[in-house]
Amino acid sequence: MSTVSFEAPRGMRDFYPEDMAWRNRIFDAWRRSARRFGFQPYDACVVESLELLQRKSGEEVSEQIYAFEDKSGRKLALRPEMTPTLARMVAARQSRLPFPIKWFTVAQCFRYERMTRGRKREHYQLNMDIIGSEDVLCEAEILGAAVDAMRSMGMPDGAWRIHVSSRALLGELLAASGIPERHHPAVFIALDKRGKIDDSEIADLLRGEGLDEAAIGKTFALLAVNSLDEAAAMVAADSKAMADLRGLFDLAHAMGYGDLLMFDIAVIRGLSYYTGIVFEAFDLQRRFRAIFGGGRYDSLLALVGGQPTPAVGMGFGDVVVGEVLREILGDACPEPRAGYIIGYMTPEQRSAAVTLAAWLRADGETVDLSLVPQKPKHFFAKAGNSSALKAVYIGPDDVASGTAQAKNLQTREFESLSLAQPVQP
Numbered sequence: 255m256s257t258v259s260f261e262a263p264r265g266m267r268d269f270y271p272e273d274m275a276w277r278n279r280i281f282d283a284w285r286r287s288a289r290r291f292g293f294q295p296y297d298a299c300v301v302e303s304l305e306l307l308q309r310k311s312g313e314e315v316s317e318q319i320y321a322f323e324d325k326s327g328r329k330l331a332l333r334p335e336m337t338p339t340l341a342r343m344v345a346a347r348q349s350r351l352p353f354p355i356k357w358f359t360v361a362q363c364f365r366y367e368r369m370t371r372g373r374k375r376e377h378y379q380l381n382m383d384i385i386g387s388e389d390v391l392c393e394a395e396i397l398g399a400a401v402d403a404m405r406s407m408g409m410p411d412g413a414w415r416i417h418v419s420s421r422a423l424l425g426e427l428l429a430a431s432g433i434p435e436r437h438h439p440a441v442f443i444a445l446d447k448r449g450k451i452d453d454s455e456i457a458d459l460l461r462g463e464g465l466d467e468a469a470i471g472k473t474f475a476l477l478a479v480n481s482l483d484e485a486a487a488m489v490a491a492d493s494k495a496m497a498d499l500r501g502l503f504d505l506a507h508a509m510g511y512g513d514l515l516m517f518d519i520a521v522i523r524g525l526s527y528y529t530g531i532v533f534e535a536f537d538l539q540r541r542f543r544a545i546f547g548g549g550r551y552d553s554l555l556a557l558v559g560g561q562p563t564p565a566v567g568m569g570f571g572d573v574v575v576g577e578v579l580r581e582i583l584g585d586a587c588p589e590p591r592a593g594y595i596i597g598y599m600t601p602e603q604r605s606a607a608v609t610l611a612a613w614l615r616a617d618g619e620t621v622d623l624s625l626v627p628q629k630p631k632h633f634f635a636k637a638g639n640s641s642a643l644k645a646v647y648i649g650p651d652d653v654a655s656g657t658a659q660a661k662n663l664q665t666r667e668f669e670s671l672s673l674a675q676p677v678q679p
């Protein structure tokens with residue numbers, strides 16, 4: 255047999271226990287915050303029909319799909335994102351669901367990306383979506399839950415910002431600059447490539463869409479608008495897009511995260527289904543790709559064949575946030591100490607150790623029981639490096655006296671445990 259590479263396929267990740275500590279920290283925070291904000295869990299298979307996933311050309315993600323045929327010739331794919339699947343699931347039960355619904359999932363996604371910092375070919379995404387309401391309170395709730403998750407992971411507020419804009423507002427600004435609405439979807443996709451390709455290439459894309467030089471100049475000029483007030487002066491006084499944006503900033507302040515939000519007209523998003531407010535979170539120095547992103551997509555339900563239904567949601571990946579957290583908190587994931595580690599000196603104390611472990615486990619405690627006899631020095635060195643809070647080392651004297659000492663590895667205090675305690679039923 256030829257030797258197999260020990261590396262995971264390019265772009266895919268192995269999770270050794272030290273990596274799982276980070277992953278669990280992130281997933282636990284995601285799930286806790288989503289539930290705290292009233293989102294219900296859902297899930298679906300990572301294999302999706304290719305037809306559902308293939309939409310607008312020009313979207314980066316549709317060129318990155320891992321696609322294959324099953325043995326019956328069905329065209330399938332590993333999902334690059336969860337939103338089309340969510341839209342399909344909601345459309346399938348549209349007459350029965352109690353809208354508005356608030357759903358969340360942690361979904362593994364696959365994209366054949368060019369590998370850069372923070373971008374892999376496989377990642378996990380927390381998705382939180384609210385379907386069935388046009389109210390900007392939905393955006394505020396989703397962002398509030400994301401902020402809550404960031405804070406409980408240990409991310410300081412000073413390390414990141416949420417950049418917010420609105421495609422509806424940009425649409426109004428483009429219209430006010432004389433660029434007809436039929437060009438807007440292509441302009442959004444082209445402008446989203448800013449920073450990834452040269453402005454001259456973006457101008458070529460706009461030319462290809464039929465925009466003349468004056469219109470292209472005006473389009474680029476809009477990207478220099480850098481405050482809500484400046485934008486407000488360029489659109490109608492009763493602009494709904496502007497009212498929604500201002501409403502979101504007000505709600506964010508009321509919810510305690512207003513200072514994390516900033517208006518940034520350059521946030522457009524690469525997916526074509528967004529119709530209103532869009533947002534992306536970045537580290538303060540912008541050294542990493544987006545931490546999370548999302549927005550309002552009021553047309554997608556109809557696009558997959560459902561009834562037109564307003565919707566808003568976000569995807570929050572595990573890769574970038576993990577990298578930023580490691581930079582701030584260090585490589586070793588800080589885990590609170592908990593539970594017991596139990597060791598013994600010779601095979602004669604093994605059964606006392608097994609019995610004590612069984613009793614503690616029956617009591618709901620976590621116990622890491624040594625598999626071999628150890629010298630005290632080796633046992634306590636291992637205990638110090640473990641995540642246990644209390645270490646119990648059983649020698650012949652302990653068995654003779656019927657009690658063992660549990661050492662609290664944080665406070666260095668001792669507590670006596672009876673070795674005669676019967677196992678709880």
Ligand code: HAM
Pocket residue numbers: 334335336337365367372373374375376377379381382383525544545546547548549551566567568569570571572573574
């Ligand atoms: P997205 O911006 O394509 O949006 O992805 C959301 C997040 O997933 C990104 O901000 C990033 O954290 C993570 N992510 C995406 N691609 C990769 C990758 N190749 N490697 C590592 N992390 C990645 C969406 O997917 C939308 N479906 C989100 C959404 C939900 N909009 C409405 N509802």
